[in-house]
Amino acid sequence: MxxxxxxxxxxxxxxxxxxxxxxxxxxxxxxxxxxxxxxxxxxxxxxxxxxxxxxxxxxxxxxxxxxxxxxxxxxxxxxxxxxxxxxxxxxxxxxxxxxxxxxxxxxxxxxxxxxxxxxxxxxxxxxxxxxxxxxxxxxxxxxxxxxxxxxxxxxxxxxxxGPRWRLLLIGAGQLSRYVAEMARLLDFEVLICDPRKEFVYGWEEQHGRFVPGMPDEAVLNIQTDERTAIVALTHDPRLDDMALLTALNSRAFYIGALGSRVNSQKRRENLATLGLAPQAIERLHGPIGLHIGSHTPAEIALSLMAEIVAIKNGVDLLQKKPLQATVS
Incomplete structure (x- = not known):
């Protein structure tokens, strides 16, 4: 429902x-x-x-x-x-x-x-x-x-x-604020994990709830299920990949990570060297979002949420970004 x-x-x-x-x-x-x-x-x-x-x-x-x-x-x-x-x-x-x-x-x-x-x-x-x-x-x-x-x-x-759809954001930077606002308007429960205290300032309660701990701990602690989406947005592989290693073996319906085509390929190779199975790596969305020519943080957030909602609703991703597109 x-x-x-x-x-x-x-x-x-x-x-x-x-x-x-x-x-x-x-x-x-x-x-x-x-x-x-x-x-x-x-x-x-x-x-x-x-x-x-x-x-x-x-x-x-x-x-x-x-x-x-x-x-x-x-x-x-x-x-x-x-x-x-x-x-x-x-x-x-x-x-x-x-x-x-x-x-x-x-x-x-x-x-x-x-x-x-x-x-x-x-x-x-x-x-x-x-x-x-x-x-x-x-x-x-x-x-x-x-x-x-x-x-x-x-x-x-x-x-x-059923329970509300949830979105766990890894990273509390500028892009996460736009994503959180759009997700909230779409009636997602927004969760944020960012162990970097410098990025926590300025977040208000209505943007979402912070989950303490490191990213991999957050994925486990929220009891990720089929109504949960997880997106890594820090641009720091030490944090993003930590979350992805756990998330890609979870039941989350969407798992994505910010990055260009080149960086996304490097991330997949790194995840493989860390022991993640090929079928798990195939679940990763990267570059994230639908192809709408997005450049600004707000446009990237719109592109991302459109993709998440499409997958939630069982819609084929006809407007997925072509391989040459980049998101940075």
Missing amino acids: DSVDLNVLRSVLAWRRAGQRVVLYSVVQTWGSAPRPPGAMLALRGDGVVIGSVSGGCIEDDLIARLQDGRLPEDGPPVQLVTYGVTRDEAARFGLPCGGTLRLTEERVGDPAWVAELLARCEAHEIVARELDLTTGEVTLSGASKTDTLTFDGERLRAIY
Whole structure:
């Protein structure tokens, strides 16, 4: 699932603990063109406040109107299905393109214990399946794998929730600051490791969390998993290669290192002499980033994050830098 939707559940938990009425909407099916994919979530508070999104905006307006005009009574069924866009007129009314249709579960949230448990398990970097029985409203949680997807058979909804994507930056220099800011806007959890105290000055808390120790220790200490990207940006092989030796044998989905084509080749040769297996070295992205003609730190950061997001989303890297390109 999109980690942005975890913020919806955090609000659901806070609102219910404060005694607020909460209705949770989840996209379960779409036909044709739809603004949001299955699994997208929106929470509606008893006073009409919303968080999250299930469309481009028009459906959200109607959901609020359902609450305000009495179509959403408190004593209604625990879960029901709501469908938008069945007719061409309704699709046009709700801004669904090309006659698109989407179906939502409308779930009255009672005891929020399952929300708290789900969030805690995601914080522990578990992947969790939530099963919702549409007849009773009962929710059960179980472990899931990264290959699991949302399923819906009309009676039970099984949705998959995972931890936030993470980005570990080796080095706290100027380029890392641009990368951290862009990654944060893309909802990555940003971690930074740099044992050089001279580079720590000026970092603010919102840029990310510092991981103490040497780079190889940091890779191990964060318990690197399939939702973690690691990028070495110090330009110092004593630090970068230290991180890469550990990272390239980890489960990280992306591992990259700053450097020109020539320097990247030298790094690969050095890693081989240090005993790293060829299949591990092949995982290294270097030069980093997509080919957008980047020169400034901000452009290089954009190029890097575009590549990381493309790999995260399973997109082929058609714009990968050609061999003659350099990044310095």
